[in-house]
Amino acid sequence: MPAIDSYSAASTSVQLSCIPSDTIGIERIMLAAQGDLQRLLSTFFLRPIFVEPVYADASPRLRSASPDYPITQSRRVHLVCAGKVVCVATSTVTLTSPVAERLLLDEKFPIGQTIRKLGQSPRFSLLNAETLTVGTKRELRRTYTLETEGFSAEILEVFPDRDMFVRGEAWLLEGQPERDVPCAPVTESHVKSEWLAVSVVH
Numbered sequence: 380m381p382a383i384d385s386y387s388a389a390s391t392s393v394q395l396s397c398i399p400s401d402t403i404g405i406e407r408i409m410l411a412a413q414g415d416l417q418r419l420l421s422t423f424f425l426r427p428i429f430v431e432p433v434y435a436d437a438s439p440r441l442r443s444a445s446p447d448y449p450i451t452q453s454r455r456v457h458l459v460c461a462g463k464v465v466c467v468a469t470s471t472v473t474l475t476s477p478v479a480e481r482l483l484l485d486e487k488f489p490i491g492q493t494i495r496k497l498g499q500s501p502r503f504s505l506l507n508a509e510t511l512t513v514g515t516k517r518e519l520r521r522t523y524t525l526e527t528e529g530f531s532a533e534i535l536e537v538f539p540d541r542d543m544f545v546r547g548e549a550w551l552l553e554g555q556p557e558r559d560v561p562c563a564p565v566t567e568s569h570v571k572s573e574w575l576a577v578s579v580v581h
Contacts (some may be wrong), residue, residue, distance in 0.1 A: 401512045402519070405544045408565070410521050413503040414491040416466065416536070417458060423544075424460050424551060430489045431457045437484060444480040449473050456489065461551050469535045476529025483530075490532055494525065501525040506533075510541070517541040 386392075395411055402410070405423065410421050417428040433455040444450040451473050458466040470490060474480045481495045492503050508521040519538040524531065543550045 381520075395505050397505060397508050399508060401510055402508075403544065406519055406538075406541065408503065409519070409538070409544075414494045414501050414525055417491055419459065419487070420460065420465055424465075424547070426428050426460050426551075428465070429459045431459050433457060435564075440484070443477040444474040445477070446475045449475050450484070451479055452483065462555065464539060464549060465543060467539065468534055470532050470534040470537075472530070472532040474530060479529040488533070490525070493530065494527060497527060497530060499527040501527045520542075 393411060394461075395407075398407060398537075401409060409416065409419060417430070432436045435454040437452040438450055440450055441545045442448050451471065453471050455467065457464045458468065472483065472490065474483060479493065479497060482488045482496050483490075488496060502525070504524045506522045506524065508519075511518045511520065516539060519541050520531070520536065522535045524533050534578060538544075540550070546553075
């Protein structure tokens with residue numbers, strides 16, 4: 380269901396469905412992210428979040444994207460902080476405007492930055508959220524949709540180890556050689572990574 384944000388002169392309330400009862404505050408904040416997950420993760424870890432593509436497969440681009448000629452893309456990326464994967468995002472994106480097509484497919488912006496470049500607030504619906512134990516790790520997952528004019532996406536995000544939200548910096552640096560790691564400022568260049576060439580599905 381859509382996120383329900385209620386405002387008054389004296390209060391703000393956010394209601395989300397299907398939130399697991401065993402989640403903690405910071406996890407619920409991540410589950411409620413609406414295209415700004417990288418920003419929230421960067422704030423949590425105080426480090427840049429890098430987008431590393433796994434694959435990106437698009438339908439044929441025989442003409443500019445439009446409501447009558449939508450272009451779709453299936454993609455998977457890793458969100459990486461200090462060399463560790465903090466989230467795996469698998470998405471199906473539908474583009475119905477040439478501006479959204481250019482931003483995502485030509486300029487290679489990630490989904491969240493594409494929405495920001497479009498300058499619109501997306502409609503957010505959380506379809507599912509769950510906590511799982513996979514091997515020795517506790518995972519957090521969510522499936523949701525983001526929609527705005529010319530752009531829609533259904534996204535599955537997997538946070539591979541919930542300990543990251545409990546232990547923070549200690550989890551991030553676990554197993555790494557001890558060294559002084561400066562806290563670099565986060566700029567647009569940190570979140571727009573070099574993408575693999577988009578392959579076309581015929």
